[in-house]
Amino acid sequence: MSFLRLLPHSWQQRIRNYAPRGFPDVVSCGAFYDARARLFSGDDAIVLEYSNFSVQRKLFERAVEALPPHGRVLDVGCGLGHLVDFLDERKIPFDDYRGIDVSQTMVDRASARLAKRDDVRFEVRDVTNDPLTPDVHDVGYVISVLGYPIGRDPMATMMGILGNVFEACTDGLVFSHVAGGRRKAPLAFPTVPEELAAQCERHLGAEATVYDDGVDFTYFLTLRHARE
Numbered sequence: 001m002s003f004l005r006l007l008p009h010s011w012q013q014r015i016r017n018y019a020p021r022g023f024p025d026v027v028s029c030g031a032f033y034d035a036r037a038r039l040f041s042g043d044d045a046i047v048l049e050y051s052n053f054s055v056q057r058k059l060f061e062r063a064v065e066a067l068p069p070h071g072r073v074l075d076v077g078c079g080l081g082h083l084v085d086f087l088d089e090r091k092i093p094f095d096d097y098r099g100i101d102v103s104q105t106m107v108d109r110a111s112a113r114l115a116k117r118d119d120v121r122f123e124v125r126d127v128t129n130d131p132l133t134p135d136v137h138d139v140g141y142v143i144s145v146l147g148y149p150i151g152r153d154p155m156a157t158m159m160g161i162l163g164n165v166f167e168a169c170t171d172g173l174v175f176s177h178v179a180g181g182r183r184k185a186p187l188a189f190p191t192v193p194e195e196l197a198a199q200c201e202r203h204l205g206a207e208a209t210v211y212d213d214g215v216d217f218t219y220f221l222t223l224r225h226a227r228e
Contacts, residue, residue, distance in 0.1 A: 019049075019148075019188065020032065020148065020188075021149070021188055022148050022149035022150060022154065022188055022189070023148060023149075023150045023151075024150075024151065025128075025150065025151060026102050026126045026128050026129070026150060026157075027102065027126065029102055029148065029150060030101070030102030030103045030104070030124075030126075031103075033047070033079075033101075033102075033103040033105065033106060034103050034104060034105045034106075036049075037103070037105040037106065037109070038105070044080060047080075048079050048080070048144075049144070050144075053082075056082060056144075057086065059143055059144060059176060059218065060082075060083060060086040060143070062176075062211065062220055063141055063143050063174050063176070063220060064086075064087075064090075064092065065211075066174045066209075066211045066220050066222050067139055067141075067171075067172065067173070067174035067222050068092075068139075069087060069092055069094050069139055069141075070093070070094060070095075070138060070139065071094065071095050071096075071137075071138035071139065072094075072095055072096045072098070072136070072137040072138045072139075073087075073094045073096065073097045073098070073137065073138070073139055073140075073141070074098050074100075074132075074137040074139070074140040074141070074165065074168060074169060074173075075097065075098070075099040075100070075140075075141050075143075076100055076101075076127070076140060076141070076142045076145060076161070076165055077100075077101055077102075077142060077143070077144070077145030078099030078100060078101050078106070078107075078110060078122065079101060079103075079106050079110070080106060080109055080110045080113065081099050081110035081113060081114055081120070081122060083097075083099075083141060083143070084097055084099075084114060084117070084120055094119075095119065096119055096121075097119060097120045097121070098121055098122075098123075098137065099120070099121070099122045099123075100122070100123050100124070100125040100127070101122070101124065101125075102124065102125070102126050103124075104124050107122045107123060107124045110122045127161055127164045127165065128157065128160055128161060128164075131164045132164055132165065132167070132168035133168065134167045134168055135167070135168065135169075135170050136168055137168050137169045137170070138169060138170050138171050139169055139171050139172065139173065139174075140165045140166070140168065140169040140172070140173035140174070141173065141174055141175075142161070142162070142165060142173060142174070142175035142176070143174075143175070143176050144176055144218075145175070145176075146158050146161070146162075146175060146176070146177055146189070147177070147178050147187070147188065147189055148188050148189060149188055149189040154189055155199075159199070159200075159203055159204070162175065162200065162204065162223065163203070163204050166204050166206060166223050166225075170225070171224065171225065172206065172207075172222060172223050172224035172225055173222070173223050174220055174221070174222045174223075175220065175221055175223075176218050176219065176220050176221075177191050177193075177196060177218070177219060177220075177221065178190050178191070178217050178218055178219075179191065179192065179193060179212070179217055179218075179219055180192075180217075182215065182216070182217035183217045187217065190217075193210045193212045193219050193221070194210060196221065197209070197210050197221055200221065200223055204223060205226065206223035206224060206225070206226075207223070207224045207225070207226055208221055208222070208223055208224075209221065209222045209224075
């Protein structure tokens, strides 16, 4: 049992809701989620910073609607591998799933949970220091991963991650980000959807499409390779 359950309820809530202002590097981000996995053992939604799993499912729904999965699927920041469960439940076929994360604990638990699957694999990887091989996947998903600023130039870090994932996927990728001014609690790294789309087009040479309802603070962008 986690010692957290021994604390007063108000303290538990404050600890659950704690969010850092950012991370000096990707490794530190992984260490943060390793710590959450130990602290909130038995409550996976809280470990992943969701109020409940229905929030995660809605994000998955929006992501696969924007970019339908097929073939070789790449899931960056895969957490516990719940995207695999979602695809199975929706009977959405894929040939191969590869989940990568910077948290060793997340990868270990995901690997154990889906150990019987021969079409699913997980690994610890920091793509900012160990880039992916180009064109080895068909579609990529980066869901609820980029909301914290990382490094001295957070935008450059994010564009570097997106650029590497984009080159690794022959069709393209979909990722989520957050818009400011849509909820009471301040966000650590908000962006303007149209501005981020334009930046992705300039720097990555992608065809960017915004999926934003103007209400939810989370929005999605697809980045597709230009077709001649």
